[in-house]
Amino acid sequence: MTRVPELRGRRLKLRELRPSDHEPFTRILTHRLLTRYLGVDRMDEGEAHDAFARSLNQPHAHPRHRYTLAVSGLDDDTLTGTMGLLVEGYGNNAMLTSLVLLPGAPTAGHGHEAGRLLMAYGFGHLGLHRIWAGHRSDHHRMAEVMHAAGLHREATLRHLFRTQGCWHDVTTYAALAPEWKRQATEAELAILDSGPRARTS
Numbered sequence: 001m002t003r004v005p006e007l008r009g010r011r012l013k014l015r016e017l018r019p020s021d022h023e024p025f026t027r028i029l030t031h032r033l034l035t036r037y038l039g040v041d042r043m044d045e046g047e048a049h050d051a052f053a054r055s056l057n058q059p060h061a062h063p064r065h066r067y068t069l070a071v072s073g074l075d076d077d078t079l080t081g082t083m084g085l086l087v088e089g090y091g092n093n094a095m096l097t098s099l100v101l102l103p104g105a106p107t108a109g110h111g112h113e114a115g116r117l118l119m120a121y122g123f124g125h126l127g128l129h130r131i132w133a134g135h136r137s138d139h140h141r142m143a144e145v146m147h148a149a150g151l152h153r154e155a156t157l158r159h160l161f162r163t164q165g166c167w168h169d170v171t172t173y174a175a176l177a178p179e180w181k182r183q184a185t186e187a188e189l190a191i192l193d194s195g196p197r198a199r200t201s
Contacts, residue, residue: 001060002059003016003059005194007118007120007191008074008117009113009116009187009188010113010187011106011107011110012071012072012073012080012110012113012114013073013074014069014070014071014083014114014117015070015077016059017058017070019056022049022052024078024079024080024102025048025052025055025082026045026048026049027102028081029042029047029048029052030042030044034100034102035100036164037135037142038100038163039160041163041164064087065088066084066086067084067085067086067118068082068083068098070082071083076106080101080102080105080106080107081099081100081105081107081111081114082100083117084096084098084099084118087122087128092127092130093131094122094130094131094132095131096118096131096133097133099111099114099115099145112146115133115149116149116150116185117188119149119150119188120191120192121191121194123180123181123192124192124193124194125194129176130176130177131151131174132151132173132174133146133149133172133173133174134160134170134172134173136169137156143171146173150180150183151174151175152175154172154174156172157169157171157172
């Protein structure tokens with residue numbers, strides 16, 4: 001198995017999914033507002049259950065390309081959101097995905113920290129050179145989150161995906177390992193220092 005160790009920041013932590021995360025994970029994917037800006041439509045209960053089963057099985061894949069992690073508080077393992085990384089099949093690139101935080105949770109408003117922790121793991125342990133992310137161009141609050149995560153705006157991809165019966169433009173951002181490491185926090189440097197491993201993909 002390829003399991004991600006617990007990644008701890010100042011306000012939250014990332015960890016692998018557990019069977020007990022089924023209920024809050026399903027609540028996210030079946031919620032009309034929480035899925036509004038995702039790249040997939042809101043799911044029904046059965047679809048969300050299948051998505052959870054696939055995500056729970058990710059550590060068994062070899063090589064592992066998908067990392068869907070639980071976001072929780074530092075002293076509480078309850079899933080309060082998700083954060084993902086999709087390692088691309090060429091080069092040393094990956095895309096941040098699946099950032100959703102439950103409203104009212106202690107981790108709400110700190111999505112950039114979840115992204116930074118996963119980027120530190122990607123640039124460190126996974127030996128990635130470039131990590132990128134995107135948001136629907138009409139989701140204006142996400143620009144601030146992207147910049148706080150250390151990502152720089154690159155382009156607008158027109159009509160990248162279709163949800164809720166409409167095509168959506170996506171604004172993309174990226175960070176390169178050498179540049180991002182220079183502004184990493186102490187906690188992020190500790191994750192980075194876990195060292196890159198040889199890429200098998």
